[in-house]
Amino acid sequence: MAQRKSRTDRRIDLIEAARRAIIRHGIDGVQLSHVAEEAGLTSGAVLYHYPDLSELLVEAQHAGMERFYEQRLRQLATVTDPVSKLVMTIRSGLPTGPLDPDVRLLNELGGAAGRNRVYGVLLTSLYDRQVSMYQSILDTGAALGVFRLSGDSQSLARNLVALEDAYGYRITARHPVIGPEEAAELILSYARTATGNDLVA
Amino acid sequence: MAQRKSRTDRRIDLIEAARRAIIRHGIDGVQLSHVAEEAGLTSGAVLYHYPDLSELLVEAQHAGMERFYEQRLRQLATVTDPVSKLVMTIRSGLPTGPLDPDVRLLNELGGAAGRNRVYGVLLTSLYDRQVSMYQSILDTGAALGVFRLSGDSQSLARNLVALEDAYGYRITARHPVIGPEEAAELILSYARTATGNDLVA
DNA sequence: GAACTAGTTGAACGTGAATTCAAATACTCA
DNA sequence: TGAGTATTTGAATTCACGTTCAACTAGTTC
Numbered sequence: 001m002a003q004r005k006s007r008t009d010r011r012i013d014l015i016e017a018a019r020r021a022i023i024r025h026g027i028d029g030v031q032l033s034h035v036a037e038e039a040g041l042t043s044g045a046v047l048y049h050y051p052d053l054s055e056l057l058v059e060a061q062h063a064g065m066e067r068f069y070e071q072r073l074r075q076l077a078t079v080t081d082p083v084s085k086l087v088m089t090i091r092s093g094l095p096t097g098p099l100d101p102d103v104r105l106l107n108e109l110g111g112a113a114g115r116n117r118v119y120g121v122l123l124t125s126l127y128d129r130q131v132s133m134y135q136s137i138l139d140t141g142a143a144l145g146v147f148r149l150s151g152d153s154q155s156l157a158r159n160l161v162a163l164e165d166a167y168g169y170r171i172t173a174r175h176p177v178i179g180p181e182e183a184a185e186l187i188l189s190y191a192r193t194a195t196g197n198d199l200v201a
Numbered sequence: 202m203a204q205r206k207s208r209t210d211r212r213i214d215l216i217e218a219a220r221r222a223i224i225r226h227g228i229d230g231v232q233l234s235h236v237a238e239e240a241g242l243t244s245g246a247v248l249y250h251y252p253d254l255s256e257l258l259v260e261a262q263h264a265g266m267e268r269f270y271e272q273r274l275r276q277l278a279t280v281t282d283p284v285s286k287l288v289m290t291i292r293s294g295l296p297t298g299p300l301d302p303d304v305r306l307l308n309e310l311g312g313a314a315g316r317n318r319v320y321g322v323l324l325t326s327l328y329d330r331q332v333s334m335y336q337s338i339l340d341t342g343a344a345l346g347v348f349r350l351s352g353d354s355q356s357l358a359r360n361l362v363a364l365e366d367a368y369g370y371r372i373t374a375r376h377p378v379i380g381p382e383e384a385a386e387l388i389l390s391y392a393r394t395a396t397g398n399d400l401v402a
Numbered sequence: 403g404a405a406c407t408a409g410t411t412g413a414a415c416g417t418g419a420a421t422t423c424a425a426a427t428a429c430t431c432a
Numbered sequence: 433t434g435a436g437t438a439t440t441t442g443a444a445t446t447c448a449c450g451t452t453c454a455a456c457t458a459g460t461t462c
Contacts, residue, residue, distance in 0.1 A: 004428055004439055026312060028230030032420065045440050047421075098315065108312040111227060113374035114305050120374040127371060150394050158379070159364060159391055162371070166363035170328060173314035173321040178359070190360055193351050193394050205409055205458055233450065246410050248451075 002040050011049055014039055018060035023101055027057065027108040027119075058118055064105040065126050071102075072133065082141030084201050089137060090187050093130070093164035094180050095171050103168045110169070130161045141195060148196035156194045163187045203241050212250055215240055219261035224302055228258065228309040228320075259319055265306040266327050272303075273334065283342030284400055290338060291388050294331070294365035295381050296372050304369045311370070331362045342396060349397035357395045364388045 005013065017039035021030045024038075032053050036043045050056040072092045079085055095103035106126075113120040134157035141147035149156060167183035178186075192199055206214065218240035222231045225239075233254050237244045251257040273293045280286055296304035307327075314321040335358035342348035350357060368384035379387075393400055 001427065001440060007438080010439085024316070026227075026229035026316060028227035033418090042441060043420075044422085044442075048439070051421095053420090104312075104315050107315060110311040110370050110374075111305075111309040111313075113370070114299065114308060115225070115227060117375075123374050124371070124376050127376070151390050155387055155390055158387055162364050162367035162387075163360060165370065166367040169311050169314070169366065170325070170363070173311075173324050174318075175325050175328070186356055186359055186363075189352050189356055190391065202410060202457070208408080211409080232448095234448090243411055244450075245412075245452085249409070252451095254450090 002045070007049070014046060014049055014056060015060050015063050018056050019064055019101070019105055022057065022060060022108055023104045027061075027112045030057065058122075061105065061109060061119065061122060064102065065122060068102045068106065069126060069129060072130075076133070076137075081201075082137055082144060082146050083197060083199055085137045086134075086141070086191060086195070087188070087199055087201060089134065090160070090164070090191060091180075091184050093161070093168070094183050094187075095168055096180060098172050098174045100172070104172055107169055107172055127161060127165075130164075131157045133157075134160045138195065141197070146195075146197060150194050150196065160187065160191065160194070163190060203246070208250070215247060215250055215257060216261045216264050219257050220265055220302070220306055223258065223261060223309055224305045228262075228313045231258065259323075262306065262310060262320065262323060265303060266323060269303045269307065270327060270330060273331075277334070277338075283338055283345060283347050284398060286338045287335075287342070287392060287396070288389070288400055290335065291361070291365070291392065292381075292385050294362070294369070295384050295388075296369055297381060299373050299375045301373070305373055308370055308373055328362060328366075331365075332358045334358075335361045339396070342398070347396075347398060351395050351397065361388065361392065361395070364391060 014035065018030070018035050020038045021034040025031070025034055030053075032043045032046060035053070035056065036046045039046065046053075046056075072089065075092050076085055076089060079088060106123075109119050109123045113123045131154065135153045138147060138149060138153040138156055142149050142153065164187065167178065167187065170178045171180060171183060188199055215236065219231070219236050221239045222235040226232070226235050231254075233244045233247060236254070236257065237247045240247065247254075247257075273290065276293050277286055277290060280289060307324075310320050310324045314324045332355070336354045339348060339350060339354040339357055343350050343354065365388065368379065368388065371379045372381060372384060389400055
């Protein structure tokens with residue numbers, strides 16, 4: 001028998017297992033047995049904690065998103081210079097490679113968000129928070145006179161997040177020439193014209 | 202009994218039916234019976250034409266992509282002025298609204314492309330072709346002295362397509378403030394700095 | 403219009419997954 | 433230690449889906 005765990009511990013495990021299962025089989029292709037296998041449990045045990053699989057999937061997506069976002073914020077807090085912040089943030093929004101689990105998970109939501117309102121709301125809320133994150137970096141840099149913005153900070157921030165998203169898809173789809181480095185450089189080229197700054201640390 | 206049709210006609214119908222079924226149920230959630238229902242046939246009839254459902258799905262995705270791309274090219278051919286071309290192309294790459302079937306279909310591929318090589322290749326090739334499309338518009342405009350490009354045309358084109366893609370996702374996910382108009386304006390703001398042109402027709 | 407061919411149906415079958423639940427097991431606390 | 437509770441298992445059941453195929457139907461050809 002698998003190691004017995006407390007309700008809360010097991011639920012955390014299951015959320016992790018669901019994350020992996022979604023990445024492996026797709027948000028619409030994942031099934032109870034996949035999650036059970038990832039968790040090293042039987043289907044019955046999964047059902048004991050989550051009688052409704054779709055609820056577990058939503059929680060898994062939610063947790064994955066929060067983790068992704070929190071991680072970026074945490075990294076951001078380690079520097080103060082707006083230029084470093086901007087460059088670091090651009091890099092932290094891109095997958096490390098085609099297999100990056102965080103981005104793979106987020107990408108699963110893209111299609112589903114058009115069909116499922118809950119996923120649409122989740123994804124939209126992540127986007128908006130990321131926009132705010134960029135916007136505050138841009139505003140700070142402008143206030144300090146480091147950046148000379150080419151437009152309103154919100155529009156620029158929206159475009160920056162949009163670029164991240166799109167290159168995330170390109171990289172996970174294994175574009176033969178656009179990898180993490182190239183994508184970062186493409187976004188940076190936009191960020192340079194947007195801020196009027198060379199963006200060299 | 203459903204109207205009897207020739208092999209080729211029926212296959213065309215089935216590809217259309219599969220397109221609708223994918224949009225409704227997701228690329229990983231679609232099943233034989235969904236396609237049959239959309240086509241007004243029984244599962245057996247579908248299987249008679251496509252013994253392997255996944256092949257039909259690939260064909261449906263392929264057809265949808267080609268249609269999307271050809272449509273853009275055709276529209277592009279109706280004007281000659283680089284400014285009009287650019288503005289028109291930006292608009293034609295965005296969904297008309299959250300329910301736009303062409304973009305909904307393409308979005309389904311995003312997540313699947315990370316798991317399925319065939320979908321990855323399809324999506325990558327569409328991206329590259331769209332980049333070429335933009336690049337030739339930019340290059341022409343630059344040659345005519347209408348555009349003063351802020352960087353190499355390939356990078357600018359890559360970013361333009363990336364922005365389209367990303368806003369396609371935002372719109373189908375029903376972002377409360379970013380609709381087709383707003384997205385077009387955001388991309389145009391980038392295109393203006395990229396071309397040094399006001400882009401007013 | 404008879405023979406042939408291609409397309410379609412519907413029922414039968416097999417498979418695999420979700421669901422249910424009694425029994426087993428491990429932990430908690432008195 | 434022993435009673436009680438929470439967690440997990442595994443087997444039984446049910447259900448939904450894909451698959452097969454004989455029969456049927458509507459065209460096509462001669």
